[in-house]
Amino acid sequence: MAELEKIEASDRVYSLNLGPQHPSTHGVLRIVLDLDGEYIIKADPVIGYGHRGHEKMGENRPYKQFLPNTSRMDYLSGMLFNHGFVLAVEKLVGIKVPERAKYIRVIASELNRISSHLLWFGTYLMDLGGFTPFLYAFDDREQILDILDSITGSRLTYSYCRFGGVSRDVDLKFIEMTRAFLKRMEKRWADYDSLVTKNVIFIHRTRDVGVIDRELARQYGVTGPNLRACGVAFDVRRSEPYEVYDRLDFEIPTGTKGDALDRYDVRFKEMQQSCRIIDQALDQLPEGEFLTPKVPQKLGPPKGEVYTAFESARGLTAYYMVSDGSPGPYRCHIRVPSFGNLNALNDVLPGTLVADAISILGSIDVVIPEIDR
């Protein structure tokens, strides 16, 4: 016993690789943890396992050919990334979008946001040891995938938006399916609330765990639900409204402490707000064209640059493109939200238990292929 006490603290430290093939890292992420017993004293996320060079690909092909790449960065909110890219190019070239197309895009984007949050909801609770919510969440998510499948033809990596509109009009069947989904979810939110939100085990695993406060969020550029959980009502849909978001009535849910429970609450309420947005957009959906017929095959944008921000399921995302007047961008940079959100773990994880690390990692909802690009 006396000998044990003589061992220096630095000798007691050992390193643990969390990942890259860990079930709760949701993608190929590795975090090198330095541990003192069960406590983390240093965390170093190692990323880049899924780097495919999307920015380089953007630079050596025309804008239109890059369109399918966009939804493969954040594959869980592919529609939102696809949407943001056409917004950027339309702004650069100066293409007008018909009203109907704007509404269709908003409906599709919000459906995708719900499906992304539902997947997070299911997998996060499974990480914490609850298997049942996962099955319910995936059942609901399946409904959205069916709805989006009927208009886009794909289940995950949608390439639905076009410069000047969308590739296919929505029909009555789509509207019926979406309305049925909204009706179904009304009851589901109450079920989830009593099944999960009030579950005492869940509360103990999340309350006061992994606090990201306002200052830490600002230092690391944390955005999206993770930022709103600490009480900052910052949402690109409100601060720089694009498409028809300024005509729709919705709230920006915020938390107070910025712990894992607040992040859960914010996402949970965000799904309900997305339902509200879809409901209003369906009501207002005008007749008319879904695609501008006048967009040329080969785009010739003016020289200069464009920066377009939009709210993906994980936060502020932006496309930054520099044009030299040719049909493809000279430089194509993508600002992704998970980059800053994951980076903040450098400061959040030290001092917490390994078991909490799983809870924290799940609660910030990172998608690794989006960071790696």
Add this chain to the structure above:
Amino acid sequence: MKIHDIEARMRGKFGDLPLKRDETGVTGASWSIAVPIGDLRDAATEFNAAGFFLESITALDFEDTFELVYHFNCFEPGSRAVVRVLCGHDQVPPSICDIFRGAAWLEREVHDFFGITFSGNVDMRALLLPEDADYYPLRKTFGKVGAYHKREVIYG
């Protein structure tokens, strides 16, 4: 509005000339300011003191120079501002990772892609590329590219 405060401070520090307003909204920012490489840290310190966060750092590769582009934003509507720094191909810009903690990774990413080293950032390990990568993929001399321009071709 923080964006007006910081604009006044920038004008006071660097004069009116390098600051360009964008009325069209295409660049997504209210204004951009061209700052000499030696004053980059001063500019970043101002933004930090005014309560802004660092949205992104990226670089542009031109035949005659690199250009570093810093996007700052704060939690208020329409408050984005851009700091642009010309950085010669052989120059070493100062790091701002002690001002904005999130800058450390962003600078590592720029180093990965362009081979620009930031003085003061102690951790310049590869972030997205393999550990042993000895190439800089987003330089225009790497792989298949459309064109390699001088800066004036695009920005006049």
